[in-house]
Amino acid sequence: MSEAWTVVERSGAVGCMCRRVDYAKRxxxxxxxxxxxxxxxxxxxxxxxxxxxxxxxxxxxGHERLYRGQPRRDEPLIRADGAKGGLALxxxxxxxxxxxxxxxxxxxxxxxxxALEYVGKELGEQRPLMTRQFxxxxxxxxxxxxxxxxxxxxxxxxxxxxxxxxxLVEGALWTRDIDYEDERARRWWFKTRAVPLVVDTRVAxxxxxxxxxxxxxxxxxxxxxxxxxxxEIERDTGATEAEVVAAIMAA
Numbered sequence: 001m002s003e004a005w006t007v008v009e010r011s012g013a014v015g016c017m018c019r020r021v022d023y024a025k026r027x028x029x030x031x032x033x034x035x036x037x038x039x040x041x042x043x044x045x046x047x048x049x050x051x052x053x054x055x056x057x058x059x060x061x062g063h064e065r066l067y068r069g070q071p072r073r074d075e076p077l078i079r080a081d082g083a084k085g086g087l088a089l090x091x092x093x094x095x096x097x098x099x100x101x102x103x104x105x106x107x108x109x110x111x112x113x114x115a116l117e118y119v120g121k122e123l124g125e126q127r128p129l130m131t132r133q134f135x136x137x138x139x140x141x142x143x144x145x146x147x148x149x150x151x152x153x154x155x156x157x158x159x160x161x162x163x164x165x166x167x168l169v170e171g172a173l174w175t176r177d178i179d180y181e182d183e184r185a186r187r188w189w190f191k192t193r194a195v196p197l198v199v200d201t202r203v204a205x206x207x208x209x210x211x212x213x214x215x216x217x218x219x220x221x222x223x224x225x226x227x228x229x230x231x232e233i234e235r236d237t238g239a240t241e242a243e244v245v246a247a248i249m250a251a
Contacts, residue, residue: 031184034201035091035130038082045089047251048190048199048208049097059100059109060089077113079127091201095129095178095185102171111151115168118145132183135175142169196243197250208250210243220244221251 042060046053057063061084063074077100081090089097096116103112119141120128128134145151146165179187187200189211196211203209208217215237223233233244 031182031186031201032130034206035185036081037206038080038087038090039206040087040089040094042084042088044207045094045097048094049101051097051101056089056097057084059097060084060093077109091185091188091199091206092127092130094190094199095188096127098174098188098190099129099171102174103167111168112171114150115142115145118148118151129175130185132180132185134172135178135180138172138175139169142172191246191250195246195250196240197246210239210247213237213239213243215239215243215247217247217250220247224248224251 040048042057043053045060046056049056058074059077060080062076065072065074078093078096080088081093082088099116100109100112103109116128119134119138120126122141122144123131123133123137125131125133128138143165146168177189177192178185179189186202187198189195189198190208191197197208197217198211199206199208203214204216209215210217210220219237220233220239220243223236228236230241230244230248233239234241237244239247
C-alpha cells in the first residue's frame with residue numbers, strides 16, 4: 001500500500017470517528033433536552049413520585065406562610081423547569097423530587113439539597129441526578145460531603161436523628177431503578193424494577209406507561225374508574241394482568 005493511500009485511509013478513519021463523536025454529542029443533547037422538557041402537572045408528578053400535590057408544589061415553587069404573625073416564604077428545594085399552573089415539571093424534576101422524598105424533616109431536606117450541590121460540583125454537572133455518574137459515584141461523593149465542615153454542620157442540625165450519614169448515602173440507592181442512554185437518564189421504574197411501570201422520556205410523551213406493552217397508566221385508570229373489570233381492561237388496552245393491577249394500584 002502506498003504512503004499516499006495510507007494517509008487518505010487514516011484521514012477517512014479520523015473523519016468517520018469525528019462524525020461518530022459528533023453524532024454521540026447530538027444524541028446526548030437530545031436526551032438531555034427531553035429530560036428537561038416540562039411534561040407533568042403538579043398532580044401528575046405527585047402521583048408518580050408518591051407525595052401529596054401540596055408537598056410537590058412547595059418543594060418545586062416554594063410556599064408563603066405566616067410565622068409568629070409575620071409573612072415568611074419557604075424557598076423551593078428544586079428548580080422547576082416549567083411554570084406553576086400548567087405543565088410545571090420535567091422528567092429530571094421527577095428524579096429530584098424522588099430524591100427529596102427519601103428524606104424526612106426540614107433539616108434533612110436542606111442537607112440533601114446542599115449535598116446534591118456539592119456532588120454536582122465534584123462531577124462538573126449542574127444537575128447531577130440526570131447522569132449515570134451520580135448512580136456510579138453518588139454514594140462515595142455523598143460520603144465525602146459528610147466529611148466536609150458544611151456536611152457535618154448540616155447533620156448536626158438534623159434534630160432527633162432525622163438524618164444520619166448512613167441515611168444520607170442510602171437515600172441515593174434508589175437510582176438503581178433508572179435506565180441510562182448515552183450517560184443520561186432516560187427511563188425510570190418509578191415503583192422499583194419489581195413493578196412493571198415506567199416513565200420513559202422517549203415513549204408516550206414521557207407519561208407513565210406499562211413497562212412491557214407501553215399502555216398509558218391514565219388509560220387504565222380511566223377505564224377502572226368507569227367500572228371496567230380487570231379482564232375488560234386487559235382486552236381493551238392490550239396490557240397484561242400484572243400491568244393492569246400495578247397501574248390501578250399506582251393511580
